Amino acid sequence: MKAVLRHSLALRVAAMFMLVVVLAAAGLGAYLYRAFVAEIERRDDIHLLGKLRQVQVVLARPGAAGLLRTEPDFFRDTMSGQENSLVRIVDAGGAILADINPGRERYPVPAAGSPIAGWVARGGAPGRVVAGSARLGDAPVTVVVARAYSERSAMFARYRERIGFAALVGALLAAALALLLLRRGLRPLRKVAGHAALVRPGALARRLDIGMAPSELWPLIEAFNAMLGRLEEGYARLSGFSADLAHEFRTPVANMIGQSQVMLAQARSRADYETLVVSNLEELERLARMIDSMLFLARAHQEEVILVRQPLSALDELQRVADFFEGMAEERGIVLACSGDARVQADPSLLRRALANLVSNALRHADAGSVVALEASRHGDSVELRVSNHGVPVAPEHLAHLFERFYRADASRSEAEGSTGLGLSIVSAIMQLHGGAASVQAEGALVRFTLAFPAPPTW
Incomplete structure (x- = not known):
C-alpha cells in the first residue's frame, strides 16, 4: 500500500x-x-x-x-x-x-x-x-x-x-470524488504518456497538439515537443554522420584491399611490396587521423573536453602557427602574413589546433604565389581571428555547410591530400567550447574564415 x-x-x-x-x-x-x-x-x-x-x-x-x-x-x-x-x-x-x-x-x-x-x-x-x-x-x-x-x-x-x-x-465520498476528478483531469497526461510510448527512430516528426491540453500542461508539452525536435535533428545528424563515416572508411579500406589483391595476384619484387606497404601505411595514417578527429568531436559535443583558459596574445599565436606551416607555404610560393594585435582568453592547445586547421585548409586551396592573411582584431565584446586566402571560388550554397562533418564543396576538395573532411568541424566544435563562433565569407576568389571569441569586459 x-x-x-x-x-x-x-x-x-x-x-x-x-x-x-x-x-x-x-x-x-x-x-x-x-x-x-x-x-x-x-x-x-x-x-x-x-x-x-x-x-x-x-x-x-x-x-x-x-x-x-x-x-x-x-x-x-x-x-x-x-x-x-x-x-x-x-x-x-x-x-x-x-x-x-x-x-x-x-x-x-x-x-x-x-x-x-x-x-x-x-x-x-x-x-x-x-x-x-x-x-x-x-x-x-x-x-x-x-x-x-x-x-x-x-x-x-x-x-x-x-x-x-x-x-x-x-471523507470517503470526497476521496471517491477526488479520484474520479483526478482520473479525468489526468487524462491529458495519459495522452502524453501514450504519445511518448510511440516515439521511435522512425516516428520523431509527430508532435503533441498544445491546443487540446489544459494551460497547466503547456510548459510540459512545449518541452516535450522541443525534446522531440532535438531528437529528430540529432537522429538525422547521426544517420547522416553514420552514412558519411561508412563512406569515408570504405574508401581507404577498399583501396588497401584492392591494391593488396592486385599485388598478391602474381609474384612481385621486393620494391613492389615495399611500395604497397608505404601506400597502405599512408591510408592507415589517414584513418588514424580521422578516428582521432572523430573522438575529439564526440567528446566536444558531450562537453567532456576540459578547457584551460589563459590570456594569450593573438598575434603571437598567429605567428606561431605561421612558422609551423612556413615550409609547406614555401613549396607553393605562398606568403603567410600576420597582422593586428589583440588578446584572447582561450585554451592554448585548442586555439592552435583550430588555427592550424584553418591555415592548412587555406594553404591547400590558395592559388600558388598568393598571400594567406592571418589577422587579429577586437570588435566590441569579441576578439576576431581571421584567415583569408585567394583560390577557387566557393559557391554561396556551400558556405552554410562547410563546417559540417565530411562536407566538401567539390570533388577537388574531397581529393585534397591529407584531408579527412573533419578539420572545419573540429574548428566549429572548439569555438562552441569557448562560447564563440566560427564563420566563413566568400567574395569571389577571396575566402575568409573568422573565429570570434568573447572578450572579458575588463579588457
Missing part, C-alpha cells in the same frame, strides 16, 4: 484531500458539538432557575407552612420534570425543613444568590444546583434546587457518534 501511495499521484492527492476533509469535518463537528452542548446547558440552567422560582412562589402562598409539614413532595410535584428534581428547604438557623432526595444524592449547597454550581451524581451523570432566598410566612428560608441530567449524557454521546459517522462518510 505504501508503494502504491508513493508512486500514484492520484492516490496521494485523494488521500491528502480525504485528510483535509476529515480535519475540516472534525473541526466543524467539534465546533457544532460544543455550541450544541453550551446551548443545552444554558437552557437547562434557565429551566432550573425557573424551578427555583416556582418553589419560591409556592412558599409565599398562605398555608405553605402546613403543606411543607404534611405534604413536602408537593413542592416538587408542582414543577415540570419533577422526577429528576431535588429540593431542599433550610430555615435561617440551618435546620432542614424539607429534603426531597429519593436517591440520597450528595450535592453542594451554594450560597443564596451565587451562580449555578455543577456536580456529578452517583451514576456519573452531570448535575446542576442553584440556591435562592424565600419567605415561609414571616420567616426567611433558603431554597436549594438541584437536578441530575442522566439523559443528557446519552444524548451527547449519540450526537458525537453521528458527527463522527458524518465526517467519515463525507
Whole structure:
C-alpha cells in the first residue's frame, strides 16, 4: 500500500484531500458539538432557575407552612420534570425543613444568590444546583434546587457518534470524488504518456497538439515537443554522420584491399611490396587521423573536453602557427602574413589546433604565389581571428555547410591530400567550447574564415 501511495499521484492527492476533509469535518463537528452542548446547558440552567422560582412562589402562598409539614413532595410535584428534581428547604438557623432526595444524592449547597454550581451524581451523570432566598410566612428560608441530567449524557454521546459517522462518510465520498476528478483531469497526461510510448527512430516528426491540453500542461508539452525536435535533428545528424563515416572508411579500406589483391595476384619484387606497404601505411595514417578527429568531436559535443583558459596574445599565436606551416607555404610560393594585435582568453592547445586547421585548409586551396592573411582584431565584446586566402571560388550554397562533418564543396576538395573532411568541424566544435563562433565569407576568389571569441569586459 505504501508503494502504491508513493508512486500514484492520484492516490496521494485523494488521500491528502480525504485528510483535509476529515480535519475540516472534525473541526466543524467539534465546533457544532460544543455550541450544541453550551446551548443545552444554558437552557437547562434557565429551566432550573425557573424551578427555583416556582418553589419560591409556592412558599409565599398562605398555608405553605402546613403543606411543607404534611405534604413536602408537593413542592416538587408542582414543577415540570419533577422526577429528576431535588429540593431542599433550610430555615435561617440551618435546620432542614424539607429534603426531597429519593436517591440520597450528595450535592453542594451554594450560597443564596451565587451562580449555578455543577456536580456529578452517583451514576456519573452531570448535575446542576442553584440556591435562592424565600419567605415561609414571616420567616426567611433558603431554597436549594438541584437536578441530575442522566439523559443528557446519552444524548451527547449519540450526537458525537453521528458527527463522527458524518465526517467519515463525507471523507470517503470526497476521496471517491477526488479520484474520479483526478482520473479525468489526468487524462491529458495519459495522452502524453501514450504519445511518448510511440516515439521511435522512425516516428520523431509527430508532435503533441498544445491546443487540446489544459494551460497547466503547456510548459510540459512545449518541452516535450522541443525534446522531440532535438531528437529528430540529432537522429538525422547521426544517420547522416553514420552514412558519411561508412563512406569515408570504405574508401581507404577498399583501396588497401584492392591494391593488396592486385599485388598478391602474381609474384612481385621486393620494391613492389615495399611500395604497397608505404601506400597502405599512408591510408592507415589517414584513418588514424580521422578516428582521432572523430573522438575529439564526440567528446566536444558531450562537453567532456576540459578547457584551460589563459590570456594569450593573438598575434603571437598567429605567428606561431605561421612558422609551423612556413615550409609547406614555401613549396607553393605562398606568403603567410600576420597582422593586428589583440588578446584572447582561450585554451592554448585548442586555439592552435583550430588555427592550424584553418591555415592548412587555406594553404591547400590558395592559388600558388598568393598571400594567406592571418589577422587579429577586437570588435566590441569579441576578439576576431581571421584567415583569408585567394583560390577557387566557393559557391554561396556551400558556405552554410562547410563546417559540417565530411562536407566538401567539390570533388577537388574531397581529393585534397591529407584531408579527412573533419578539420572545419573540429574548428566549429572548439569555438562552441569557448562560447564563440566560427564563420566563413566568400567574395569571389577571396575566402575568409573568422573565429570570434568573447572578450572579458575588463579588457
